[in-house]
Amino acid sequence: MTTALIEPTPELAAEADARFEGIADPVEQALAVLRWAGETFGDSFALTSSMADGLLAHLAARAHPGVQVIFLQTGYHFAETIGTRDWIASVMDIRVLSVEAEKTVAEQDAEFGPALHDRDPDLCCDLRKVQPLARTLAGFSAWGSGVRRDESVTRVGTKVVDWDAKRGMVKVNPLAAWNQDDVDAYVHEHQVPVNPLVEIGYASIGCAPCTRPVAPGEDPAPAAGPAAARWSAASTPRGDTPGMTRPQALSPEEVATAVAELTHWDGDVQGIYRRVEFPSFRAAVDAVVQIADVAEEMDHHPDLDLRYDCVRIAVVTHDAGGVTELDVELARRVDALFPGTNGD
Ligand code: SF4
Structure with missing residues (x-):
């Protein structure tokens, strides 16, 4: 485990949130939050990414070159997602940490039977996502993700810097204030890699057995809007x-x-x-x-x-x-x- 430059505390998170919340420009706000997290926590700060696109990684590479990006390699990802991960890692100054479950898919099949995701998706997610993420984040003092306030009613109160009391960590949400127009404009301007599955109608990117494209006429919002x-x-x-x-x-x-x-x-x-x-x-x-x-x-x-x-x-x-x-x-x-x- 890497030692944080500064001990994470709720007060530190609240003070930083108050400072950065006042930045009106979403790009400048995201860069400021990411720069602060990198300078404050050093190698004890990491981002998570589902590799739907490289937006957050691109911003983080600008603000804190060499930033660590956690990718949960569940063993069930689409080839396009693995390709996007490698694409992003090859063109940006980031370090991708591909985190795997304790058991391979074959070992899990041997213990629980094939296609556990169809019979007990909770257990499958716990084994392949929840536990590996918890184990990995335990080695850090601060983490960040790409959640946005406009994604759902449950996220309208998302702070740009928050206190993750469950883990005793600072949590940053550099894209909290972004909307889809902001995302599209940044991706276009900087030619940010986007997972090819997004282009063919996948509104969110996850494991292949549990992800499907949005049908014509279907509202994609359940995953992304x-x-x-x-x-x-x-x-x-x-x-x-x-x-x-x-x-x-x-x-x-x-x-x-x-x-x-x-x-x-x-x-x-x-x-x-x-x-x-x-x-x-x-x-x-x-x-x-x-x-x-x-x-x-x-x-x-x-x-x-x-x-x-x-x-x-x-x-x-x-x-x-x-x-x-x-x-x-x-x-x-x-x-x-x-x-x-x-x-x-
Ligand atoms: S999303 Fe589906 S395949 Fe992936 S870990 Fe969860 S249940 Fe398993």
Whole structure:
């Protein structure tokens, strides 16, 4: 593990966010955030990339040459994605860390049977993505990714510099304020490599068994655009306001990503949960009321389990058949109410 130049703290993240949030130009803001992260944490800073394109890597190479870029090599990637990784690595001043799961796909097949992704995608994602990412990030003090506020309703509050309390790390989101026009303009101006799959209709790039192109006439937003597009009139539950729509269940990959970006939550497509411990039984009861107020406002009703001074909150949209963006948004609002650590 590389020693950070400066110890990561929530205060450091908050101070940096306040400083960089005021930069209006998205390119200048991203470069400033990346330069700061590189200068502050040195080799203890890394970015993650799905290799959908080289935008973030290009910015990072300008701001902090030699920056490390983590790529989760699940063993299920399209050849085009591996090609994009190698393309980016060959034309930019970055160091790509291809992180593999403990077991090869063949070893996993031997232990769990073939095509685990079809039978238990949660376990497959855990083995091939969640665990390898957690192991890798444990060796760093700060990390960054290319999430944008305009991607979904759950990301509208994304800070350019944040505190990842779950990992005890600083998290930077240099593209938080970017929109698709900003992306297109930068990619065009700098001739940034883009995964060929994007050109033929793949709105997001993931493992081959779990990724499909967007059909003609289909809204690509579930993977890449505004969150409102995930909401489907077909899944409107009984009791909702006429015309109001409900979100659809997220994929295992999307849930894993959402959980990783939440501060205190755990779970899978069956539900996400968090425990919070309070100083007293009375404080825990008050907390339940606060959660209820937020939940009612969202017309959403989590399971709440109160045991003396500890509240366990579990959220899933049963009528959608799994965790939805509505659940993730509720989790975010609960975290805003109780930003402290989990009770477990
Ligand atoms: S996205 Fe699909 S193939 Fe990739 S790790 Fe998850 S379940 Fe497995």
